[in-house]
Amino acid sequence: MxxxxxxxxxxxxxxxxxxxxxxxxxxxxxxxxxxxxxxxxxxxxxxxxxxxxxxxxxxxxxxxxxxxxxxxxxxxxxxxxxxxxxxxxxxxxxxxxxxxxxxxxxxxxxxxxxxxxxxxxxxxxxxxxxxxxxxxxxxxxxxxxxxxxxxxxxxxxxxxxxxxxxxxxxxxxxxxxxxxxxxxxxxxxxxxxxxxxxxxxxxxxxxxxxxxxxxxxxxxxxxxxxxxxxxxxxxxxxxxxxxxxxxxxxxxxxxxxxxxxxxxxxxxxxxxxxxxxxxxxxxxxxxxxxxxxxxxxxxxxxLSLVSLPDAAQLAKELIAQEDSIPQLERLSLKNKPKTDHKTPSELELERLETKLRTVQLALEILTGLCATLPDPEAPVPDEGAAGGNDEDEDEDMEGEPDIDMALEQESSTNQAAPTKPTFFRSLISPLLALIQPTILSFSPPDGPSPHPPTTSALSAIHISAFECLNNTFLSLRHASSSSGSYIPNSDADSVNKIWNEIWRALGVVGTDVDIPGQERRKQMWEIGVGVLWGVANMWKGALVPDETQVQVLMQLCNATTDHSVKVKCIGTLECLAQHPESVDANRVIANYLLSLLPPSAANPTPTEPLLQAVSALIDIYSDEGLPYDINFRQGRYLEVLIASVEGVRKAVRGIDKKRERELRVRGEEVRDNLIAFIQYRRGLGV
Missing domain, CATH: 1.25.10.10 (Leucine-rich Repeat Variant)
Known part of the structure; x- marks a missing residue:
């Protein structure tokens, strides 16, 4: 990621x-x-x-x-x-x-x-x-x-x-x-x-x-x-x-x-x-x-400077006021126009845009900050779990995702970097609010926005907030990995609130993203699926896969031509497949991932998504004791993996060592892991 x-x-x-x-x-x-x-x-x-x-x-x-x-x-x-x-x-x-x-x-x-x-x-x-x-x-x-x-x-x-x-x-x-x-x-x-x-x-x-x-x-x-x-x-x-x-x-x-x-x-x-x-x-x-x-x-x-729904509603009202001004009263070319001649509603729209752009700017700076915090190389003391006081406080927070409880252990185990507790406890909720689209966030499918500057600013805020969330969860994951501490499954309710807020935003965005003028909707999905992967990877096994969401991820993976988006979709599916009790969802996801492998793939899968799919299958079925492992045995997945080895080898050989050195190293690692995994499963005899 x-x-x-x-x-x-x-x-x-x-x-x-x-x-x-x-x-x-x-x-x-x-x-x-x-x-x-x-x-x-x-x-x-x-x-x-x-x-x-x-x-x-x-x-x-x-x-x-x-x-x-x-x-x-x-x-x-x-x-x-x-x-x-x-x-x-x-x-x-x-x-x-x-x-x-x-x-x-x-x-x-x-x-x-x-x-x-x-x-x-x-x-x-x-x-x-x-x-x-x-x-x-x-x-x-x-x-x-x-x-x-x-x-x-x-x-x-x-x-x-x-x-x-x-x-x-x-x-x-x-x-x-x-x-x-x-x-x-x-x-x-x-x-x-x-x-x-x-x-x-x-x-x-x-x-x-x-x-x-x-x-x-x-x-x-x-x-x-x-x-x-x-x-x-x-x-x-x-x-x-x-x-x-x-x-x-x-x-x-x-x-x-x-x-x-x-x-x-x-x-x-x-x-x-x-x-x-x-x-x-x-x-x-x-x-x-x-x-x-x-x-x-x-x-x-x-980040809390302005409520985006309120801003969109205000903009809509100001646009209506502007449209109601008789044409004769408007500035015309015949009247020797002045560049500073603006109606009260125009000035108010400008002030609103200034506020929105300031929020966007803050998000952009924070995105860079999130890319460096927390530092996985920093020494991390081994402290106990956090106290329960914050849980009582969280019960009083109505209308906002309850993210503090889920992040409390992360904060307490990373006290070496003083910015981390403040950062992670105070930013997640406002970021989740800022990814939610409004009535003016996107242009309508059949024409321009009623006020393009406001729409441009709103959609930019959503995308910047998604990027900031993406870096936040990746940094949290890296920090917890380096300290050996992970978020426990007992916080699944809190995790689900975060997960559902992300899906709620993407649901409003919709899937009609390839129409001219809807580029921002497409961008929301491309970045949003990366955030989904970050959350799913951080709480792997804690999220119960939803059938509709799984189908959407598969459809997006099939439809997109962006290799990185395909990788994100596959990575998210991999994490969802590892919910121990969701045997049916595991089978659906695994069959989809297997369909991407050579030689059975209907169309050749690009190299990076192929490597991600192979790696995902190995990770999903690395523990034969999990309830969903029955799918591996009954579906004869081992035979499909064996048949894919030569195709995977060919794909790895096709990676240019000089131009794509990191990908080549990654490919060789996945290829070797695949061969070792096959040998391991063969040795089990199950």
Missing amino acids: GKSQKQRQMRRHNPMRVPDSHLPKGLDSATASSSKKEAILPIIQKMESLDASERKWACVAVSNLIQNDPSTRRLLQGKNVVGALITRLTDSEEEVVIEAAGALRNLCIDGGFDICAEMYNKNILAPLMTFIPKISGTLSQFLSSPKNAPENAQRVVYDFADNVITILWCLSETSNKAMNSINQIPLIPFLMSFLASRDKLPVLTVTSAAQCLYVLTDENVPMIQELRSNAAYTACLLSVVQSDEPIPHVNGKNKAVPDDRALTFRVLCCGVMRNISPIPPPSVAATVDLDRDIILPTLEPV
């Missing part, structure tokens, strides 16, 4: 904030589905106008037209709007440059990797690089003499800086090639200057700088080294997450209503610190246990 890694595409727009995968490919389909196709040509024409006001109008119009409208965005792309906007970044009129940057920023956010790659290929970095020293110089002037700069002028500069920074961090997620080019720009001092002056700057701009730092320090050695080696930078980051100072406000002057983005800012700083850890002396951050003292205390409350 592999651990889930942080997924870069999830940080921004997963990978599209306003996806167009539900549309047939090609410009014709986009033309047919866009209600604004007649406005496209005038915009492109005015982008090249001699009149600066018309060029500015065209840039603003792009931002307005693409809002939650993938069809129109695709049409504009087909008319080279990206190239036209990049050209406007070198416009002689400053206002045109500012609006062009805003339009490009919105295209990056909504459009995903493809549009960012197009920007990079059309050399957007050339003009962006020239803006950085200009922004730095202007920023220094504002900070040193704030009274000499009109507030409106400051706002324009801060918004422009936010747009430039956002484009840069979107581009950095596009490809390694783009990242390498961005590494040549002196961005760390530029970005850290915003964090250092966070009390005097708008939280939106400061948060964008932190987001850019978070992306740039993700397994990117040059940026990590530059940031980690500067004690002032790391001390600044530490002060953000440890500070008791008032939360930054929208206008940077601590007068407005607190902005939810301030929490996002702190979460991002946690992520940056984790990206660059371990932090060396002489930085004050080197003296702190980041995971225990910084990451967990900051991120744990974030």
Whole structure:
């Protein structure tokens, strides 16, 4: 079982904030589905106008037209709007440059990797690089003499800086090639200057700088080294997450209503610190246990920041309010639109999305943390079972899975790592809540979501929560294996609650996952089955197999073309088959696994799933004294295994020793185990 890694595409727009995968490919389909196709040509024409006001109008119009409208965005792309906007970044009129940057920023956010790659290929970095020293110089002037700069002028500069920074961090997620080019720009001092002056700057701009730092320090050695080696930078980051100072406000002057983005800012700083850890002396951050003292205390409350069902319902109501606004009152192209003109319902939807994205961000950071905790190499003292006080507390927890009792023994046997008890006891329940889909979590089968940004954020949260659960249970399993302590079967009721919550989530997702536009549903299954395997493997023999669930796992294994998903399905079935009293379910699962073996398989089973199936059968029937072993004898399974040996040998020989060394070693081990198992069962004479 592999651990889930942080997924870069999830940080921004997963990978599209306003996806167009539900549309047939090609410009014709986009033309047919866009209600604004007649406005496209005038915009492109005015982008090249001699009149600066018309060029500015065209840039603003792009931002307005693409809002939650993938069809129109695709049409504009087909008319080279990206190239036209990049050209406007070198416009002689400053206002045109500012609006062009805003339009490009919105295209990056909504459009995903493809549009960012197009920007990079059309050399957007050339003009962006020239803006950085200009922004730095202007920023220094504002900070040193704030009274000499009109507030409106400051706002324009801060918004422009936010747009430039956002484009840069979107581009950095596009490809390694783009990242390498961005590494040549002196961005760390530029970005850290915003964090250092966070009390005097708008939280939106400061948060964008932190987001850019978070992306740039993700397994990117040059940026990590530059940031980690500067004690002032790391001390600044530490002060953000440890500070008791008032939360930054929208206008940077601590007068407005607190902005939810301030929490996002702190979460991002946690992520940056984790990206660059371990932090060396002489930085004050080197003296702190980041995971225990910084990451967990900051991120744990974030998981309960918002109720997803309530958020979906609120979004639905706000969408209805927006739809009820008469068309004449809406912003139109004829009225010289402004990019900051938004209705109250639009602003509320943005605030809601900010909260959801903050939860998603916290989950992403925790997924990386879960991949390293608990450390199976850490010394583990041999302590007794936990006391029973928590069981009394659990009885009072209504409406939530009773997971504490099942995890209590794990916590008590792993006191060597101080973060483990807190982590495992406090995160499982909120994670199980966050995997449950809502009414807006997925696009309907026949079209786009009524509000794509909300749907994108919700589905990203579900997937990130599944990934975090996946790593949590794998880490728990590894820790219990290394300490020789396992969860007892007496906790089966608690385990079943966890198991059923996972299946409840997947049941809402449904099985119609291959329809265009339903990619997120498919992802939920691909990751969710890995979580099922982790839970089943951790409490192997304690879960009573359900006939419907077994059939779903078999169907998924047959239907998917992803070898890793097949392996997860087989691994989960293997664990379910080992419930001692479920003789009939054992027979059904075993017959399915045997059907995957050569030469009887209807279609050749890919190598990794084949090896998993062979290993599963050996593990299931390694103890001939179990009640279900009667299936092995009556079904003459030994004969089937003997017939499969040559096919397994052939499959192992076909694994490239150089390219797939680990798989080859694994294959040889399974092959040898199969031969030894056959000899063992033959020797039993039963």
